[in-house]
Amino acid sequence: MNNLLTKEKKEVCRIDVSSDYMEAVLHYSPGRNDENEPVNELTPEIIHQLLEGIGVVHGIDDQVIEGAIHCLQNQSFTIATATPPVAGIDGSLTFFVDYSTGLTPPKLDWSGAANFRDIQVIPEVQEGSIIAKANPAVQGTPGISVLGIEIPVRPALDVVVQTGKGIYEKDGSYFASFSGRLSVEQRDNRYFLDVSKQLVHNGAVDITSGNIRFQGDIEINGDVHETMKVEAAGDIEVYGQVSNASLIAGKSASVKKNVFSSTISSGKSVESTGGLYKHLNGCLPVVIEFSKKLEAVLLELEKRGHSIDEAVVAQKLMEREYPNLPSLIKLFAREASHSGHSVKREWSELANNLYRTFIMKSMNGLRIDQVNSVLNDAEALHAFYDADEEDEEPLFVSMPYALNSEIFSSGNIYITGQGVYNSTLKAGRSIEVAGSVKGGHLIAGQFVKVKHAGSESGVKTKITVGEGGTIELYKAHADVTVQIGMKKLTFYRMAGPIKVFMNEAGDIKTSGLTY
Template structure:
């Protein structure tokens, strides 16, 4: 007998057909033995396949050498296991059974095998178009063995984008290029499954088809002829992602230099400090920080402006540099021009004074008044347009005013010292007012109030214009009776804060009448006429309202950039005094008690601060603050500054910005500042 196999199938016919395919024989060439008839279960439960045995009939003329040849051809390698006919037949049978109710993809084609109780499904996904029986389908579909399918992949092509831009100053031509691309999809094989999702595998090919000649033609169209960078153009032709290239560059103009003044003398006395004796006292006689010039000494050189060099745009246009301006020098007392105004010479002996605002420079020689002894009722008050040096004390109710520095060798008792620059007190200030800088306390407060008034007035004028432009305004009597009723209406309902601030400003001008320029008081009168008068007047018009706002702005600008770099107040001790300085305040000795201090710079107290209020715009450094059960001590700085105290007593109040903190116990070596969440942090 010949080769035999066992074949399984759903029916006897199927099993025989499978076996014949495996043997590669016809029905006449085999003997068939039915081993098991098929049985049908309920819902496929309990069903059995048909099993048959097929034996190939050997021909009589077969000889032994043929068998030997067959033995010689047997492959005993590991792969030979798959060539075993019985096992191969078993594998095919299992594979066939395994494919029932499933669909799969092979070599770009869809195959399926249905079953009586289950039909496979396909979902058409990304990058493909699925045709079932020549009809385009979307979503999920049911497939059968009788259906025909065709898969077509999608293709997307994006063209290369590019453009040439010229910057605002026409100094650079910039090529922006975004390469195109071709997006294609391929179909991958998918294993058999009851449901498959058909997605194309994405392939992207970058296409940069920008041509060199295209760029040159566009440059010509834009009249770009200067500084063309051909290497950058060639580099742009090969990029695979969006980029920018500077493909043409102009030449920037070289700016000139305005005229300026060169000082030939040292006027910066900021870092010079008085000599401190071994007992802790200060010797201001050894201060020697006030520069002095003699008659005929050259104090400055005036340099003319230097013109700049023109530039060239990428379109070959000339770019002119900014026009330079000469320095304007205004000479005061004790100074003169020589050599056609190119040099400044001192005509008197004294302290050189230099002030610059923009291109305006003021130069003068400040004389010095030396007063031997005390300033009292016998000598009278001192007012001098220069420096004042007092070799004694300033006694009760006396006033000393100077346009320069004031130096007092001994004490200041219940007196007033006002200097436009620095104040030096060799010993103590008791019950006195000490002011240093053009911006005295009243000027500072007045400027602060005016800034608030300015902001409110700008909104007030805007509201007036909105009402006047409204159609309802034309049917009212405002344009006949004037704007006073409208002023009152807005002030009562929308701008009560403006009224309050104006009243505060007017009251402050009255209190500081002797220390404020007449401009401040005049402005207060005009504000009263405009906003507080109950009788119509010339100020109740939009034109005068704008004029008043401009007056406020001009006064603020005039006092917004004071030349007070060298202002400072230095003394040993302060008691029940008011100290205001545009710059630094330094107390070298025992400290200060129950005093009010305002420092526009840094406040430094080497001793004890007990009671009073202290403000330091650039930070405070204090050795000891507070008292045991005494009057409260308050120390304030802006939100961006720090407070450093070596020893702080219980009850001391510090304020940083708007955040206040009261110490509940004694602490040492504190440094306080605000964090980003406006919380006071100690370290």
């Protein structure tokens, strides 16, 4: 947007308004008289007239205009400036305790040493202690453009806090209902707070104790024996060895001694929650539509003066217009049942409530208040997991040694001691082995680091990362195969220290490493 004024003696004055309407700039070139001297015939009135002609009415700086009318050289002047919007402040939580919960991974070095005292757990919070306080959102102030038009500001969002049974709220503050371990999950401006008890099992897990399942963290002060299973929604710590057994951790898992012929997985909650969210996505829209339609039908019947049996109306409506709803809820309930203790209890509680409401029904049948109650719970859980998850420390599995075992982690795997033999390790992010890898297959999404890969006897060993990933080997023996994406490379003689990567052309390349 501009306006142009040209004097007979070639005096030029042009005003440009920026594309975002945040400023108006006067560009001035003085004229020349008969003696070739610079001439400025501008007046404040002329400049204001030009501004009015292009709609500039706000933020006009008369002091700058005064300088412009005395200018005798080519120069630009910002003669109007918008009032910028002032951003608001989103609501937040102020925490009074350390909430970086869970196990922290061990620190490895190439000597194979690791100090397990580095694997720490955040101390328990005590019953009645304050956990956090909610800070309300502070709304921003709209701006005004040089054209006098309001510049909107993004509404500040209040923090949304959902709590489990281990947390209660009072006057905007959140307290521990009982002593236990604090769990905090954040997605955008939404938080889920809970306190879960830790199960400490003193002794071995065997036929006498039975399998152990717990909706929290589990600490085993002994060995885990053959055919036994330990399953937790949180972390699992085993201070003994694990033999021909199964550990399933919703979060991280740490074994202080050796692992033989066992299956260990961490991050099960990530996988299970994803499946539950998918099934909830399938049935929630139908439940919402059913609830709205049922309310409308009941209201219409009431207006007509009909006697109403809610249960009969609801049952007929579901049979006639929503016959697939029961099967969708059964699928969700089945997924929750299969997830077991590896997910938050809110998922299983929601599945049970949906099943009781729509499948089993109560003695009084299906009623609108029951539908709306379970719908509120479902919408709250869905809204939380629909938001973007905040970056957190990846979950992990750690142990000093594994033989003939399968180790899985949604995040990282750390082998801190002698190494792994004839085992399969699969990690969503990285695998680090401070000892040897002999036989088996290591699979990681991004990065693998191994001290010794393969053996002098030439045992076949495979290491795989995704495209864009890298592999670092201090020493690689013959018959070690590395794979990046779909490209493979097999070593036929000892090599290392070496880095394996994929170049821009998509070919596997190697380079030396310095340690």
